[in-house]
Amino acid sequence: MQLGLYIHIPFCQQKCLYCDFPSYSHMESLYESYTNALCREIIGQGVLFSGHEVDTIYIGGGTPTLLPLPLLLQVITAVQTNFHVTPDAEVSMEANPGTVDGGILADLRAHGINRMSFGVQSFTDILLQEAGRIHSAEEGIAAVRAAQQAGFSNINIDLMYGLPLQTLKNFQDSLRQAVDLAVPHISVYGLKVEEGTPFAHRLAAERLLLPAEEEEEAMYEEAVRFLPQCGYKRYEISNYAAQGQLCRHNLKYWNYSSYLGLGAAAHSFLNRERLANTRDVRTYIEQINSGGSPVEYQEKPDVAEQMAEFCFLGLRTAAGISYEAFYQYFEKQFPQHFSRQVAELAAKKLIDVGKESVKLTPLGMKYGNLAFQAFLP
Numbered sequence: 001m002q003l004g005l006y007i008h009i010p011f012c013q014q015k016c017l018y019c020d021f022p023s024y025s026h027m028e029s030l031y032e033s034y035t036n037a038l039c040r041e042i043i044g045q046g047v048l049f050s051g052h053e054v055d056t057i058y059i060g061g062g063t064p065t066l067l068p069l070p071l072l073l074q075v076i077t078a079v080q081t082n083f084h085v086t087p088d089a090e091v092s093m094e095a096n097p098g099t100v101d102g103g104i105l106a107d108l109r110a111h112g113i114n115r116m117s118f119g120v121q122s123f124t125d126i127l128l129q130e131a132g133r134i135h136s137a138e139e140g141i142a143a144v145r146a147a148q149q150a151g152f153s154n155i156n157i158d159l160m161y162g163l164p165l166q167t168l169k170n171f172q173d174s175l176r177q178a179v180d181l182a183v184p185h186i187s188v189y190g191l192k193v194e195e196g197t198p199f200a201h202r203l204a205a206e207r208l209l210l211p212a213e214e215e216e217e218a219m220y221e222e223a224v225r226f227l228p229q230c231g232y233k234r235y236e237i238s239n240y241a242a243q244g245q246l247c248r249h250n251l252k253y254w255n256y257s258s259y260l261g262l263g264a265a266a267h268s269f270l271n272r273e274r275l276a277n278t279r280d281v282r283t284y285i286e287q288i289n290s291g292g293s294p295v296e297y298q299e300k301p302d303v304a305e306q307m308a309e310f311c312f313l314g315l316r317t318a319a320g321i322s323y324e325a326f327y328q329y330f331e332k333q334f335p336q337h338f339s340r341q342v343a344e345l346a347a348k349k350l351i352d353v354g355k356e357s358v359k360l361t362p363l364g365m366k367y368g369n370l371a372f373q374a375f376l377p
């Protein structure tokens with residue numbers, strides 16, 4: 001079995017005002033002990049998974065590039081030494097503009113990172129400031145160019161729409177700028193105001209100047225229209241790629257493939273079981289150092305839940321749910337097993353039913369949750 005590895009670096013210089021990811025600022029004093037604990041987990045899991053090949057690695061966060069380079073290289077080396085990484089593996093790293101320069105990027109590339117994903121979010125300074133991002137638009141451009149100069153051809157830019165003060169015009173400018181940078185992959189996410197974040201408090205106090213619903217919808221439509229025109233195929237609800245440049249690691253999530261998560265807050269999906277490590281960085285370090293397990297959640301969904309997960313993850317992709325893949329997994333014929341849901345969703349024009357697969361329509365892509373809910377047990 002080929003395995004994906006996800007490695008979590010839970011540190012950020014400062015929290016973005018919308019972020020509820022497991023990432024923490026002002027933890028510099030733990031960088032070294034966290035790295036050592038992470039490498040210990042890598043070594044231990046490397047033994048347990050010695051029979052597997054690893055064909056994708058994703059080092060995410062947080063902001064991995066906030067770790068001092070020697071620590072980052074220690075993590076990369078530990079993975080390469082302790083897992084059977086295939087020669088053609090996709091090895092991605094997330095980075096925040098403002099935390100990398102040409103020298104760091106060249107070192108990362110020399111140590112086997114072959115895909116960079118930049119959390120740019122927007123190319124409009126005022127929006128970045130309002131969202132609490134640590135970088136400017138210019139630094140976003142500079143980071144991507146530096147990566148290209150360091151020899152990276154496989155680069156992603158993350159963009160957001162629906163940000164406070166954002167207009168359709170400046171979202172269009174950001175899309176255009178991303179395309180002009182000639183990166184092969186662009187991800188586009190709508191802002192969600194998550195509970196407990198500073199944005200949520202501002203929203204409750206009516207101090208968050210979000211775009212009107214119609215304007216936000218126009219931004220979504222613009223991405224859906226503009227990026228394919230520029231040669232980026234929409235292969236997942238939020239992801240667009242030039243020919244052959246799909247993110248192989250993220251496809252594992254949507255294709256219900258196995259992956260092993262390492263580090264605080266990292267999730268795994270193994271043998272149809274879902275596991276999660278503790279989100280607390282200190283607890284994680286203590287657990288590892290005392291020879292214990294950092295796993296704080298473990299559950300095997302029942303078959304009905306597995307089928308639901310399989311369906312709504314698969315439906316996120318342009319390829320949709322393959323009947324053959326569903327059969328391989330569950331030994332059931334998808335069209336018969338879900339005949340009622342398929343008929344309902346097709347009648348609402350949310351899915352296209354084909355001979356070999358079922359896919360979301362453009363309307364279904366827009367209102368994905370309506371389709372996903374239909375498969376819940």
Ligand code: SF4
Nearest residue numbers: 012015016019023062
């Ligand atoms: S850089 Fe990413 S992980 Fe860190 S606070 Fe901002 S959105 Fe969250």
